[in-house]
Amino acid sequence: MVLAAAVQLEAILGDVPANLAACERLADEAGRAGARIIALPEFFTTGIGFEPALATAALPPGGAATELLTTLARRHRALVGGSFLCRDPDGHVRNAYLLADYDGVVGRHDKDLPTMWENAFYTNGDDDGVLTAGEHTVGAAVCWELMRTQTVHRLRGRVDLVMTGSGWWSIPRWSPHVLFDRLERNNAGTARQAAAAFAQYVGAPVVHAAHAGTLTCAMPWLPLRYRGRFEGTTLIASADGTVLAERHADQGEGVVLAEITPGSQPARLAPPAGFWLHRRGTLPTAVWHYQRWHGRRWYRRHVYRHNVAQNV
Numbered sequence: 001m002v003l004a005a006a007v008q009l010e011a012i013l014g015d016v017p018a019n020l021a022a023c024e025r026l027a028d029e030a031g032r033a034g035a036r037i038i039a040l041p042e043f044f045t046t047g048i049g050f051e052p053a054l055a056t057a058a059l060p061p062g063g064a065a066t067e068l069l070t071t072l073a074r075r076h077r078a079l080v081g082g083s084f085l086c087r088d089p090d091g092h093v094r095n096a097y098l099l100a101d102y103d104g105v106v107g108r109h110d111k112d113l114p115t116m117w118e119n120a121f122y123t124n125g126d127d128d129g130v131l132t133a134g135e136h137t138v139g140a141a142v143c144w145e146l147m148r149t150q151t152v153h154r155l156r157g158r159v160d161l162v163m164t165g166s167g168w169w170s171i172p173r174w175s176p177h178v179l180f181d182r183l184e185r186n187n188a189g190t191a192r193q194a195a196a197a198f199a200q201y202v203g204a205p206v207v208h209a210a211h212a213g214t215l216t217c218a219m220p221w222l223p224l225r226y227r228g229r230f231e232g233t234t235l236i237a238s239a240d241g242t243v244l245a246e247r248h249a250d251q252g253e254g255v256v257l258a259e260i261t262p263g264s265q266p267a268r269l270a271p272p273a274g275f276w277l278h279r280r281g282t283l284p285t286a287v288w289h290y291q292r293w294h295g296r297r298w299y300r301r302h303v304y305r306h307n308v309a310q311n312v
Contacts, residue, residue, distance in 0.1 A: 001259045001260065001261050002036050002037060002259065002260060002261075002262065003033070003034050003035045003036055003037070003257060003258070003259050004035060004036075004037040004038075004039075004205070004207045004236055004257070004258060004259070004260050005027075005030030005031075005033070005035035005037065005038045005039070005207075005255050005256065005257050006038075006039045006207050006208055006209040006210075006234050006235065006236055006245075006247075006255070006256050007023065007026045007027060007030065007038070007039065007040050007041060007044075007209045007234070007255055008026075008041070008209065008210055008211070008212050008232055008234035008247045008251070008252070008253055008254050008255070008256070009022060009023060009026065009040070009041050009044060009209070009210075009211055009212070009253060010022075010211070010212050010213035010252060010253045011043070011044070011046065011047030011211055011213070012047065013046070013047040013048075013049050013051050013053075013054075013215070013217070014046055014047070014051055014053040014054055014057050015046075016045050016046060016057060016059070016064065019044060019045050019046065019047065020044075020045060020064060020065070020068050022253070023040050023044050023068065023082070024068060024071075024072065026253065026254070026255055027040065027072045027076075027080065028072075028075075028076075029255050030076075030255045030257065031072065031075060031076030031078060033255070033257055035076070035078060035255075035257060036076070036077065036078045036079065037078060037079045037161070037163070037207055037260075038072065038076070038078050038079070038080045038081075039080075039081055039082065039163050039164065039165055039207045039208065039209040040069075040080070040081065040082025040083075040165060040209050041082060041083075041165035041166060041167060041209040041210050041211050041234075042082070042083045042095070042097075042111075042142050042143050042165040042166050042167045042209075042211075043083065043084060043085065043095070043167045043211075044065070044082040044083070044084055044165070044209075045057070045059060045064075045065050045084040045085065046084070046085055047167065047211065047215075048118065048167040048169075048211075049117070049169070049215050049216075049217035049226070050117040050120065050217045050218050050219065050220055050226070051217050051218070052218075052302070054085065054120075054121050055120075055121065055302045055303050055306070056306070057085060058084075058085035058086060058087035058093045058121075058122075058303075059084060059085065059086060059087065060086070060087055060088075061086055061088065061096070061108075065082075065084040065086075065098070066098055066100075066105060069081070069082065069098055069099075069100040069105070070100045070104050070105060072100075073100040073101050073102055073104075074102055077102055078101075079099065079100070079101050079133050079134075079136070079138070079163075080099070080100050080101075081097060081098060081099040081100070081138075081140065081163045081165075082097065082098070082165055082209065083095050083096060083097040083098070083111065083142050083165055084096060084098075085121060085122055086098075086110075087307060091304055091307040091308040092122075092123050092304060092307075093121060093122040093123065093299075093303055093304075093307070094110040094111070094122050094123060094125055095110060095111035095114065095118070095122045095125070095142060096108055096109070096110050096111075096125075097109040097110075097111070097129075097140040097142055097163075097165075099131050099133060099138060099140065099163065101133050101134060106131060106132065106133045106134075107131030107132065107133065107138070107140070108127075108131075109125065109127055109129035109131065109140035109141075109142070110124075110125025110126070110127060111124075111125050111142040111143070111145060112124060112125050112126065112145060112148075112150070112151075113144070113145075113148075114292075114295065115143060115144045115288070116287055116288055116291040116292070116295070117220055117291045117294075117295055118295065119291060119292050119294070119295025119296050119298075119299060120220070120294070120295040120298040120299050120302070120303070121295075121299065121303060122299070122303075123299065123304075128154045128155075129141060129145075129151075129154060129155065130154070130155065130158055130159060136160045136161055136262050137158065137159045137160050137161075137264075138159060138160070138161050138162070138163055139154075139155035139158070139159035139161070139162040139163070139202065139204065140162075140163055140164065141155065141162055141164045141198070142164060142165060142166070143164075143165070143166035143167060143168060144166075144194075145164075146164060146166070146194040146195055146198045146208075146277075147190075147194050147276055147277055147278055147280075148275060148276060148277060149271040149272065149274065149275060149276065149277055150275070151198075152198075152201045152202060152271040152277065153271065155202050155204075156201065156202050156203065156267055156271075157202075157203060157264055157267065158264070159202065159204050159264060160204055160262040160263050160264055161204055161205055161206075161207065161260070161262045162198065162199070162202055162204050162205070162206045162207070163207050164195070164198075164206060164207070164208045164209070165208065165209040165210065166191070166195070166208065166209075166210045166211070166231075166233070167210070167211045167230065168191045168210065168211075168230060168231045168233065169215055169226075169228050169229070169230055169231070170184055170187060170188065170228040170229050170230070170231060171183045171184040171187050171228070171283065171284075172226055172227055172228045173227075173228075183281060183283055186281055187231070187281070187284070188231050188233075190278050190279075190280075191231040191233045192231070192233040192235070193278060194277070194278055195208040195210075195233050195235055195237070196235060196237045196241055196243050197241060197269065197277070197278075198237075198277075199237045199238065199239055199240070199241045200239075200240065200241040200267060200268040200269040201267055201269050201270075201271055201277065202267060203239055203264055203265045203266055203267035203268070204239050204262070204263070204264055204265065205236070205237060205238050205239050205260040205261065205262060206235075206236070206237045207236050207260070208233070208234065208235050208236070208237075209234055210230065210231065210232050210233050210234040211230040211232065212229075212230050212232035212234075212247075212249045212250075212251070212252055212253065213229065213230055213232075213252065213253075214227075214228070214229045214230075215227075215228050215229060215230060220290075220291050220294040220295065220298070221290065221294050229249065230249060231249055232247065232248060232249030232250075232251075233246075233249075234246065234247040234254075234256055235247070235256065236256055236257075236258040236260060238260060238261070239261075239263070239265045240265075240268060241268065241269075244258035244259075244260065245257060245258035
């Protein structure tokens, strides 16, 4: 058995130095407790929201985010992973999950599909997310990758451990309140279920880091402000889906710790025949499509073309 830790972060949107400092503080807390596997959340450098400043907040592959991961791995002799907006030499930005151990970076996984307004800030990845780290084979999966059958198919029976993180935001409390409150209850339930059930689909323990706190930002193509929060479903689950440790959103920043037994086991659940593992609901489905259309155009104009023009 090995002690694993998942970090729950309250990021400051777009403030890379502050977020790196918070991640280091929380990961050090986990390392001092004896954790030898430490997961940081998705977008641990920036947080996530439809904030135009994120267009220029991506870091290079060998930049400050990578330096933090490798430093923490050496300091605590641990396996440390998390994802951030990564600006690659080809001018594209990707949501890159980097995994580091004592010797440095051991692998990278780029999230397959941006979620909703995330389309404005990065493009697709196409690797299988199976990373070799010493004696363990680690599966990397980021946020709504936990919602898709294709993620199960690429990891099922192939990994000893899944390391993942999310930045899963709530459905705002618009009118009529009765309707939107019901939608949000379902959304929060899906956020927790997706992380916990994924272990049963894959047959390996899951260490899932997440964001907490409030979020206010613009809404693409709408004259409205988004005001909501992150679901904060930070948890560690065994290969049979049992939740071993969990930190709820209202508990704010912190670290969850649990002992896990890495290793591939027969999966307890078979993925359904379609694209999605869990029902999204009508509103998230509509928002998924309209923000994808908006975001891809916005990304080409404000991120990719800028990077190419500036040769960054």
